[in-house]
Amino acid sequence: MLTVLLTGGAGFLGSHLADGFLARGDRVIALDTGSQKKIRHLRRHPRFRLVVDSVMNPDILDVLAARADLVYHLAGIVGVEHYVGDPYEVLNVNVNGTQNVLRAALKHGRRVVFASTSEVYGKNPAVPWREDADRVLGPSTIDRWCYATSKAAGEHFCLAFRRLGLVVTILRYFNVYGPRLDQLDVGRVVTIFMGQLLRGAPLTVIGDGSQTRCFTYVQDAVAATIAAGVTAAAADQIINVGSDVETSIRELAERMIAIGGGPSTLRFVAQESVYGAGYEDVARRVPDVSRMTAILGTRAVTPLDDGLARTIGWFRRQRADGAPDDA
Numbered sequence: 081m082l083t084v085l086l087t088g089g090a091g092f093l094g095s096h097l098a099d100g101f102l103a104r105g106d107r108v109i110a111l112d113t114g115s116q117k118k119i120r121h122l123r124r125h126p127r128f129r130l131v132v133d134s135v136m137n138p139d140i141l142d143v144l145a146a147r148a149d150l151v152y153h154l155a156g157i158v159g160v161e162h163y164v165g166d167p168y169e170v171l172n173v174n175v176n177g178t179q180n181v182l183r184a185a186l187k188h189g190r191r192v193v194f195a196s197t198s199e200v201y202g203k204n205p206a207v208p209w210r211e212d213a214d215r216v217l218g219p220s221t222i223d224r225w226c227y228a229t230s231k232a233a234g235e236h237f238c239l240a241f242r243r244l245g246l247v248v249t250i251l252r253y254f255n256v257y258g259p260r261l262d263q264l265d266v267g268r269v270v271t272i273f274m275g276q277l278l279r280g281a282p283l284t285v286i287g288d289g290s291q292t293r294c295f296t297y298v299q300d301a302v303a304a305t306i307a308a309g310v311t312a313a314a315a316d317q318i319i320n321v322g323s324d325v326e327t328s329i330r331e332l333a334e335r336m337i338a339i340g341g342g343p344s345t346l347r348f349v350a351q352e353s354v355y356g357a358g359y360e361d362v363a364r365r366v367p368d369v370s371r372m373t374a375i376l377g378t379r380a381v382t383p384l385d386d387g388l389a390r391t392i393g394w395f396r397r398q399r400a401d402g403a404p405d406d407a
C-alpha cells in the first residue's frame with residue numbers, strides 16, 4: 081500500500097486520481113487551498129485525508145513529503161480567465177510552488193510526477209507534437225503565454241532537480257475533460273459549452289471554430305497518470321498524455337448539442353469580445369502519443385461521444401439534484 085501525496089488533490093484531475101489510487105487500495109493525502117466540493121464523496125473514506133494548505137508553504141510540504149511514498153504535483157492556477165486576469169498568481173504558484181514541492185520531495189527522497197501541459201508547445205504548427213518538439217510562444221506582452229511559460233519553468237526546475245538526484249516524471253496533458261471539470265460557464269471550453277447547453281442557450285464558438293483540440297476523457301488520463309508514478313521506465317521521462325483524435329471546437333459544440341439534445345444552436349463570437357485584445361489562440365493542438373503507449377502502456381480509449389455523454393449526464397444530474405455547479 082502506497083501513501084500518495086496529491087498537491088491540488090481537491091481539483092478536477094486530483095479528485096479523479098484520488099479515486100484511482102483509493103480503488104487500488106492506496107492511501108491518499110490531498111493538499112489543496114481550494115473548494116472541497118469535488119472530493120466531498122471522499123470525506124469519510126478511511127484512507128483519504130485532506131490538508132487545507134498551500135504549496136506556497138514549505139513547512140507543510142516538508143511534513144507531508146516525509147509521510148508520502150510518492151508525490152504528484154497537480155496544484156496550479158489553471159484556466160484562461162486567470163492567465164489573462166491574474167498573471168502574477170499564475171506565475172507565482174506555478175513556478176515558486178513547484179519549486180517548493182520539488183525541494184521537499186528531494187529532501188525526503190520521494191519520486192515526483194509533475195502535471196505539465198500541452199500549452200508548453202504553444203503555437204508550434206508542426207503537429208503532432210513529440211515531447212522533444214520546439215516550444216513556439218508569442219511575446220511576453222501577451223498575458224495568455226504566462227501559463228505556458230510558468231509550466232515550462234516548472235519543467236526546467238524538474239530537470240534541474242533531477243541533476244540533484246530527484247526522480248521525476250513530467251506529464252503534458254491534452255484537454256482532459258469529464259465529470260467535476262469546472263464550474264458551469266467558466267474555465268475550459270467543455271464547461272463553458274455545458275452551461276449554455278443545459279440552459280438551452282446558444283453555444284458561443286470563438287472565431288470560426290476551426291481551431292482543434294484533442295479531448296481526453298478523465299479516466300484515460302488517470303490511468304496514464306497512475307502508471308507514470310508506479311512504472312519504473314517512466315522515471316526521468318517527459319510524456320504526452322492524451323488522445324490524438326483531433327476535433328474542431330465547432331464540431332465539439334455540434335456534438336454536445338446532438339448528444340445533449342435541447343434547443344441550443346451555435347453562435348460565433350470574435351475572440352477579442354471574450355478575452356480582450358491580449359489573447360492569441362492556438363490553431364491545432366495534437367500529441368504524438370507513442371511514448372505514452374510504449375512507456376505507460378495506456379491509450380486514450382474513450383470515444384469523444386461516450387465521454388461527452390457521461391459528462392453531460394453528470395452535469396445534468398448535478399443540476400437536477402440542486403447541487404452547486406462544480407460539485
Ligand SMILES: NC(=O)c1ccc[n+]([C@@H]2O[C@H](COP(=O)([O-])OP(=O)(O)OC[C@H]3O[C@@H](n4cnc5c(N)ncnc54)[C@H](O)[C@@H]3O)[C@@H](O)[C@H]2O)c1
Pocket residue numbers: 087088089090091092093094111112113114115133134135136153154155156157158173177195196197198252253254255256257261
Ligand atoms: N485538465 C486538463 O486538461 C489539464 C491540461 C493540462 C495541464 N493540466 C494540469 O493538471 C493540474 C490539475 O489540473 P486540473 O484540471 O485538475 O485543474 P484544477 O484547477 O481543477 O486543479 C488545480 C487544483 O490546484 C489547487 N491549487 C491552486 N493553488 C494552490 C496552492 N497554492 N496550493 C495548493 N493547491 C492549490 C486548486 O484549488 C485546484 O483544486 C494542473 O497543474 C494543470 O496545470 C490539466
